[in-house]
Amino acid sequence: MANIKDVAALAGVSVATVSRYYSAPEKVSKKNTAKVISAIAQLNYKPNLLARNFTQSRSYSILVVAPLVNPFLLDVIQGIQEIARTKGYTVLLADVLEAQNDDNKYYSMLDSRLVEGIIDFKVRVKGDKNPLAKIQNIVTLCDYAENSVAPIITVDDTKSAEKIVDYLISLGHRNIGCLTGLDFMHATHLRKLGYQNALQKAGITLSNKLIINGDFSVICGINAAKEFANMRPRPTAIFSMSDKMAIGIIQGLKAEGLRVPEDISVVGFDDIEFAQYCDPPLTTIRQPAKELGSNAMSLLCKLIDGKFDPETVLRPYFLPTELIVRGSAAAVK
């Protein structure tokens, strides 16, 4: 393979001129530009970007560490890609599940210069196994903790959950079940808090008997449906912390001979694509997936460029969610 020296020799210019042809073409005379172009074509020269990156000490890559099962991950990645492309970054993808055992593996890619920044779906807090000494080009996405060591882009899980439970209450429901998400995720606890806040505001007594622990999967929704169906008094509405579980609940309820929403209302969280195509269409909270991705990537670019305000950067940035009213919740009979 031809290298920059070969091009320079054939063109009869210095390697500096060839290099400048790429990095600052306006600084190269017309005459030399023509010679360089011709030599490049003749030799079919392709710059070795491994060498360029090394010299510049830049990888032009960022890493996304995400749970590959996240239902709206593809939308988030689209948002990330959109910004990444305009800024000249390529995107690496790692599975957070694989990373469980060995978080450091991915964070070390920062130290080894393999990536310039990381978008992480898991918040790291002070006191964690892997405390980050400083703000080092990491953005936490879709996860929140008060004492996060990295800037955060997410939604207000508490307020969003509260909003949809408020809606159920406005429909006359007072006996409202709740199916939670994975316990180790902060979002689960935040949404639970929102659920409880809404009930308390309405003067409804909290009961742990109405709360079933889930894991965000469809199957656990199906199983939970049976439990909810057999509760006495049976809840008239169920708040599910994800659409996938809500879809499972609806299936499970139907299997129990119950109608949604006539006998029991079900609402979800996320607004995944299938939410609008279930039967009945799901009333849920929309998370702006693509915007979460693009915002996170924009922020990461600022971090990398050092163009951020250290005073405010750690203040979490909450993107708005929206209550999407469809057919799966109705007024209590």
Place this chain on the structure above:
Amino acid sequence: MANIKDVAALAGVSVATVSRYYSAPEKVSKKNTAKVISAIAQLNYKPNLLARNFTQSRSYSILVVAPLVNPFLLDVIQGIQEIARTKGYTVLLADVLEAQNDDNKYYSMLDSRLVEGIIDFKVRVKGDKNPLAKIQNIVTLCDYAENSVAPIITVDDTKSAEKIVDYLISLGHRNIGCLTGLDFMHATHLRKLGYQNALQKAGITLSNKLIINGDFSVICGINAAKEFANMRPRPTAIFSMSDKMAIGIIQGLKAEGLRVPEDISVVGFDDIEFAQYCDPPLTTIRQPAKELGSNAMSLLCKLIDGKFDPETVLRPYFLPTELIVRGSAAAVK
């Protein structure tokens, strides 16, 4: 940041020894190993992988160019990651839709050494705008053409479509509609051929009136349902080229007051997660998503290592599909 020279100086050894400590630790004496370890710890040294990659002329990265809307893409990527991890590769992800205009952008990453191989969801054939001069570390995944320039891992779309239409025919259906996928995808035409083969084998006259052009989206399924419902005679079964469209068809049929499968049978293709949770659960063809990914990555590794048989490597490798019988198709009345 400390570099290898600093470590060598502090440890009182040569840089070669420090380098060997990483690449061939068995060649370093116990004594020196201890000194190196201590120096690394004191300086908190992290090897600059940008330099290492440059020196070795290896990026240890591969690129996946895929449509970010593909319903089972996440499963495929899991399969890819699994192999990539064991082989020491990291995975870059690019959106094929963005690439539409500018295919070369991604393929040039091979020339610039940024990636060592590419897994591409779009087959490139001789005569394309971007013909590949030779087998250069590219694997085509989930797409097929006879004159592909790269090795292929996919399923037999024709036989798979034929299999599920055979099944409908075995149920007594003879008036079978078909909703196709995106026209520019080879899979669409292959599956159509399978649909037609099955009909012909059964002595059923083909009719283009029974074929509606789709695009793999849920919404086009909903729209197509209306058309199918109004055909006279109305088809008693519909073969949809994707589960997403099948789910749309079922919704649309219900909206028309038709029951699935009592009034009309619907079958899909893919076996996405939601296929088993629709109402009724979808009868479909399962594509082994994860295996497609892991097989493609394994093959790519062989290509990169040069350990392949040039005689047979271009022979497409078809992974088996499976007919999954659930509740959305029934015997014709």
Place this chain on the structure above:
DNA sequence: CTGAAAGCGCTTACAG
């Protein structure tokens, strides 16, 4: 098992 030294292919002040 070890070290001196060359080399990988670029970029970038610097001087002109």
Place this chain on the structure above:
DNA sequence: CTGAAAGCGCTTACAG
């Protein structure tokens, strides 16, 4: 606008 030269931080024959 141009070129000579140093330098980036590693790896890798080579000689010992």
